[in-house]
Amino acid sequence: MLFDQNSSLENIASVILAGGKGTRLHPLTINHAKPSVSYGGRYRLIDIPISNSLNSKINKILVIGQYLPDGLKNHLDNTYSKYNFSKDIEFTTPEKDKNNNLVFYEGTADAVRKNIKKIFKFNSDYILILSGDQLYNIDFKEMYEFAKKNDADLTIASLPVTKNDAKRLGILKTNENFEIIDFFEKPQKDEILNSLKMLKSNDKKKYLGSMGIYIFKTKSLEKLLTLDPRDDFGKHLIPTQLSLGKTFSYIYNGYWEDIGTIKSFYEANISLSLSKCGLKTYDEINPIYTTAHNLPGAKIKNSLIVDSIICEGCIIEACKISRSMIGIRTRINKNALIEDSVLLGNTTYNSLLNTKNIRNTFEIGENTIIKKAIIDEHVKIGKNVKLINKNNYKNFDGKEIFVKDGIIIVTAESIIPNNYEF
Numbered sequence: 001m002l003f004d005q006n007s008s009l010e011n012i013a014s015v016i017l018a019g020g021k022g023t024r025l026h027p028l029t030i031n032h033a034k035p036s037v038s039y040g041g042r043y044r045l046i047d048i049p050i051s052n053s054l055n056s057k058i059n060k061i062l063v064i065g066q067y068l069p070d071g072l073k074n075h076l077d078n079t080y081s082k083y084n085f086s087k088d089i090e091f092t093t094p095e096k097d098k099n100n101n102l103v104f105y106e107g108t109a110d111a112v113r114k115n116i117k118k119i120f121k122f123n124s125d126y127i128l129i130l131s132g133d134q135l136y137n138i139d140f141k142e143m144y145e146f147a148k149k150n151d152a153d154l155t156i157a158s159l160p161v162t163k164n165d166a167k168r169l170g171i172l173k174t175n176e177n178f179e180i181i182d183f184f185e186k187p188q189k190d191e192i193l194n195s196l197k198m199l200k201s202n203d204k205k206k207y208l209g210s211m212g213i214y215i216f217k218t219k220s221l222e223k224l225l226t227l228d229p230r231d232d233f234g235k236h237l238i239p240t241q242l243s244l245g246k247t248f249s250y251i252y253n254g255y256w257e258d259i260g261t262i263k264s265f266y267e268a269n270i271s272l273s274l275s276k277c278g279l280k281t282y283d284e285i286n287p288i289y290t291t292a293h294n295l296p297g298a299k300i301k302n303s304l305i306v307d308s309i310i311c312e313g314c315i316i317e318a319c320k321i322s323r324s325m326i327g328i329r330t331r332i333n334k335n336a337l338i339e340d341s342v343l344l345g346n347t348t349y350n351s352l353l354n355t356k357n358i359r360n361t362f363e364i365g366e367n368t369i370i371k372k373a374i375i376d377e378h379v380k381i382g383k384n385v386k387l388i389n390k391n392n393y394k395n396f397d398g399k400e401i402f403v404k405d406g407i408i409i410v411t412a413e414s415i416i417p418n419n420y421e422f
Contacts, residue, residue: 012060012144012215013122014053015115017108018046018132019066019093024261025133027402028376031412033068035132036075037265038344038377040272040281041311041327043290044075045259048279049130050089055286056140059088060122063132064111066104069093079291092118107231116225120218127221129214129233135257135268136211137280143215143250153220153246156180156238157213159256160205163193168260169209170234171196172249180247183210185234208249210234211256220246255279262404266374269325269342273309293328311345318364331363333383338364343375351378365418373408381410382418390421 022034029037035046046063053061065072073091080089092115094102105111112119112129119127126147128140138157147155158172166187173182173196187193197206212234216224224244230236241247255277259265271278281288295313306322313329318336327345332338343364350361364370365383373387381387387401387408396403400414401422410416 008057008059009141009144010060011124012058012126012128012140013119013124014049014058014061014128014130014140015112015119016046016049016053016061016063016130016132017111018063018072019069019105019111020133021067022133025259025265027409027411028262028265028374029067031068031376033065033072034259035065036068036072037133037259038327039135039259039265040269040279040288041309041325041343041345042293043281043288045133045135046072046075047079047288047290048135049132050080051286051288052136052138052140053128053130054289056138056144058128058140060124061089062115062118062122063089063091064105064115065091065093066111075291079289082292083289090118107235108233109225109228109237110231112221113225116222119221125218127216127218129216131212131258133259134212135255135259135279136252137254137283137286138213138252139286140215143213143252146250147215147248150178150248151246152215152248153217153244154224154238154241155215155248155250157211157252158208158249159211159252159254160198160201161207161209162204163206165209166193166196166207170212170238172208172210173198174208174249175199178249178251180242180249183238183242208251210238211252212258215250262374262407262409266342266407270323270340273323273325274307295328313349327377329362331361333363333366333368335367336364337369337371339370340372341370341375342373344377346377348378360415370408372406373410375410376412376414378413379410379416380414381416382420384419385416386421387416388422 018035022029037045039045094104097103170185172180174180228237228240257268298310298314300316303316303318304320308321308324310326311328315331317334318332321338323340324338325342327343329346330343346362362378364381368385370387393403394406402409
C-alpha cells in the first residue's frame, strides 16, 4: 500500500536517533553504521522505525546520524525517493563549530538538543523520538491518542518483561492511571526490582520495561532539554521529567526487540525464517519499506530448503539449506551446506578489484559447510571451506573471522581461501 499523505498526522513529527557506533554489534559495525546493517535478507535496520512512522501517518521525519553516515544517507536517498517520501525525510549529522571542527553528539538527549532548531521547523505540537536499531510493528497513532487523552508532557512506550530482561532495561512503575511514579535504569539489586513490580502481572513478566520510544509535547521537550543539560534520556532526563510530573506509560504487548548484541541480531533474523513470533514483514497494509531491488526471483537448483528464507536474486545450488536467512544476490554453489546461519546478501553480484582489474564474485564455494554463522555483505568464500567453530569458541577475535556468543561472524568484504577450516 502506498502512503496516503492526505491522511497524515500533521501535529506530530518523528525524530530517529541513528548515530550510535554500535560497539556491542561489533564486528558488523566495522563497515556499517548500526542502523545501516542489513536485516531480514533485504532490509536495513533503519527501515523499521521509518516504516512504522509512515504507516502511522507521520510524514515529518528527521533522522540524526553520526557514525559512518554516508552509507546511511545513500540508503535513505535511494530508498524513500522511490516512494515519494524524500521530501518528508530529512537527514542530518553533526555540524562544525567556528574552528571547522565537528561537534559530535554525546548522547541521545544531546543529539536532540543540538538539532532542536530543525525539530522546531516541523511546527508540530508533539515529537516522537525513536531509536534507529529496534524491531517492532507499532501503530503510533494509538500511542499519540493516548498521550493527548492524558495531556501527558511525556509518554513512554513500555512492555511487560521478565526479571532477567528488567536488568538490561529502564524499568517503570505506574499507578492505576498509567502515570509513572518511579523509574530506575537497569536495576540489578533484588530490593530495587521488588519495589518496581507491576500492580497486576502474570507469573513471569512482572516489570514494565521502557522501549526507548518517547512522545513529548514539543514545549515540554524544550523545557526539559534546557532544565537538564546532561546527555542521555534514559540515564538523565527521564528521571528529571518524572519529578516534573505528567509522565505516562503506554503499554504495548506486541513484538519488540532491541538489536543490542550479535546474539539478538542473529536470533531476530532466524526467527523470521522459522516463522516464530517476530517482526511482521508480510503485512501489505503496513509494509516495511526498503530499497526497490528490481531483482528476479531466486533460482534454486537441486537443493533441499528447510525452514529458511531465500531472498530475491539468489542463485542456489547448495545440497541443503536449513533454518537460515539468505539475503539478496547470494550465490551458493554445488554441494554447499548452510545450517542455522544468516547471510546478509550483497548490493551487487561482483566487484571490480582495482589492483588487478579482475572481477571478484561474491559467493559460497562448492562443498563448503557453514554452521551457526553470520556472513556479512560482499564476502567470497572458497571451495571446501568449513566454518563450523571446530574449537567451540564462545568468543574469538580474528582479522576477518570473529565469534560472539558462539556465533561465527565473517566481516564484510572478506575473502576466505579454498580448504580453510575454522
